[in-house]
Amino acid sequence: MQRTLTKVVEKNQFLCPVCRTRSAYELKQQRNYFSLFFIPVIPLSKAKGEFVQCLHCGTEMPSTVLNHAQPE
Numbered sequence: 001m002q003r004t005l006t007k008v009v010e011k012n013q014f015l016c017p018v019c020r021t022r023s024a025y026e027l028k029q030q031r032n033y034f035s036l037f038f039i040p041v042i043p044l045s046k047a048k049g050e051f052v053q054c055l056h057c058g059t060e061m062p063s064t065v066l067n068h069a070q071p072e
Protein backbone atom coordinates (compact mmCIF):
# COMPACT_ATOMS: atom_id res chain seq x y z
CA MET A 1 0.00 0.00 0.00
CA GLN A 2 1.40 3.29 -1.02
CA ARG A 3 0.33 6.67 0.05
CA THR A 4 1.47 10.21 -0.27
CA LEU A 5 2.00 12.45 2.68
CA THR A 6 1.84 16.15 2.24
CA LYS A 7 3.19 18.50 4.82
CA VAL A 8 3.37 22.24 4.95
CA VAL A 9 6.96 23.33 5.27
CA GLU A 10 6.53 27.06 5.00
CA LYS A 11 3.88 29.73 5.13
CA ASN A 12 4.51 33.18 3.84
CA GLN A 13 3.30 35.78 1.40
CA PHE A 14 4.04 36.13 -2.25
CA LEU A 15 2.80 37.80 -5.37
CA CYS A 16 0.74 35.12 -7.00
CA PRO A 17 1.43 34.90 -10.75
CA VAL A 18 -2.01 33.40 -11.32
CA CYS A 19 -4.39 35.76 -9.55
CA ARG A 20 -1.84 38.60 -9.47
CA THR A 21 -2.60 39.29 -5.86
CA ARG A 22 -0.22 39.52 -2.98
CA SER A 23 -1.51 36.75 -0.81
CA ALA A 24 -0.52 34.02 1.55
CA TYR A 25 0.92 30.79 0.25
CA GLU A 26 1.81 27.44 1.69
CA LEU A 27 4.90 25.63 0.53
CA LYS A 28 4.15 21.93 0.66
CA GLN A 29 6.27 18.87 0.36
CA GLN A 30 5.08 15.51 -0.82
CA ARG A 31 6.61 12.16 -0.08
CA ASN A 32 5.56 8.71 -1.07
CA TYR A 33 5.43 6.16 1.67
CA PHE A 34 5.15 2.45 1.42
CA SER A 35 3.55 0.70 4.32
CA LEU A 36 3.30 -3.03 4.75
CA PHE A 37 0.73 -4.23 7.23
CA PHE A 38 1.47 -2.28 10.37
CA ILE A 39 5.18 -2.07 10.01
CA PRO A 40 6.28 1.55 10.26
CA VAL A 41 6.21 3.37 6.99
CA ILE A 42 9.29 3.40 4.86
CA PRO A 43 10.09 6.45 2.80
CA LEU A 44 10.42 5.27 -0.78
CA SER A 45 12.31 8.23 -1.98
CA LYS A 46 13.39 11.65 -1.05
CA ALA A 47 10.96 14.48 -1.43
CA LYS A 48 8.72 13.69 -4.35
CA GLY A 49 8.27 17.30 -4.94
CA GLU A 50 7.56 20.65 -3.53
CA PHE A 51 4.77 22.86 -4.64
CA VAL A 52 3.28 26.13 -3.63
CA GLN A 53 -0.41 26.70 -3.12
CA CYS A 54 -1.84 30.16 -3.27
CA LEU A 55 -4.37 30.52 -0.50
CA HIS A 56 -6.17 33.23 -2.43
CA CYS A 57 -7.02 31.38 -5.62
CA GLY A 58 -6.07 27.89 -4.52
CA THR A 59 -3.79 27.25 -7.49
CA GLU A 60 -0.94 24.82 -7.00
CA MET A 61 2.26 25.70 -8.78
CA PRO A 62 5.90 24.67 -8.76
CA SER A 63 7.97 26.00 -5.88
CA THR A 64 10.19 27.72 -8.42
CA VAL A 65 7.66 30.54 -8.67
CA LEU A 66 8.94 31.77 -5.33
CA ASN A 67 12.26 32.58 -6.90
CA HIS A 68 10.62 34.89 -9.37
CA ALA A 69 7.77 36.37 -7.41
CA GLN A 70 9.18 37.47 -4.10
CA PRO A 71 7.44 40.48 -2.60
CA GLU A 72 9.57 43.57 -2.40
Ligand SMILES: [Zn+2]
Pocket residue numbers: 016017018019020021023054055056057058059
Ligand atom coordinates in the same frame (compact mmCIF):
# COMPACT_ATOMS: atom_id res chain seq x y z
ZN1 LIG B 1 -3.39 33.13 -6.48
